[in-house]
Amino acid sequence: MRGTQSRLTATVRKRIRLDYLVYLPKARRTGRGRRPLMVFLHGMGERGADLSLVAKHGPPKEAERGRDFPFVLVAPQCPLGSAWIFQMDALGALLKEVIARYAIDTGRIYLTGLSMGGAGTWHLAAEHPRAFAAAVPICGRAMPALGFPERVQVLKDLPIWVFHGAQDKTVPIRESRVLVDSLREAGSGVRFTVYPKAAHDSWTKSYANPKLYEWLLKQRNEKFRL
Secondary structure, three states: OOOOOOOOOOOOOOOOOEEEEEEOOOOOHHOOEEEEEEEEEOOHHHHHOOOOOHHHHHHHHHOOOOOOOEEEEEEEEEOOOHHHHHHHHHHHHHHHHHHHHHEEEEEEEEEEOOOOOOOOHHHHHHHHHOOOEEEEEEOOOOOOOHOOHHHHHOOOOEEEEEEEEEOOOOOOOHHHHHHHHHHOOOOOOOOEEOOOOOOOOOOHHOOOOHHHHHHHHOOOOOOOOO
C-alpha cells in the first residue's frame, strides 16, 4: 500500500483569558509621557481564580505595602492546572493589550518572575526576544524539550539578572547555572546572584532590593518587536 500525499489548510482560533492585577504609578512621577512597564509572573502556588493570591509575593506584594514604583506593574494569574510555559499565546496577547491600554513606552518593558514564573520569564523572553529591555528570572528553569539551554542564546544581547538560592531543593541552582553558562558562552554579560544560604525563597530579598529596580530602569530596548 502506498501513501497518498495531502495537505491541510485551515485557520485555527483560540479563545484566551487571563485575569491580572495592574498597579499604576503616581502621575507626579511619570509626567505626561509614555510609561515603563514591568510584567511579573508568579509561582505555582498562586495559580487559580483569586487575584489576591498574585499579591502574595514579589513586586505586587511590595506595591500592596505602599511602594510606589515608577512603572506600570502588571501581574497576570496563571489558570489552575496550567503553567506559564503553556501560556505563551495568552501572555503575548496580554502584552499587546497592556501596551495599548496604558500608554506604555515599548523601549522600557521589563519581565520578571519567580519559580514557575522564573521559568515563564525564560520562555517568554525567548519567545519574544525583541520585546523586552531586560529580564529578571528568579529561581527558574527552562525546558530541554523546548530547546533549552541552547535556545537561551537568542537572548545574548538582552540585559538579564538571574537570582537563585544555593540551597534550593525545589528548583536546584543548576537549573539557573546551565542557562547562565549557555548565555556566557554566547557572549552575554548576564548577571548571576547566588544567595549561599537561601533555599527556594530567593525572591523576597531580591524584590526588596532597590538596586534591582535602579538597574532595570537603566535598560532600554531600541529594537522593540512583538
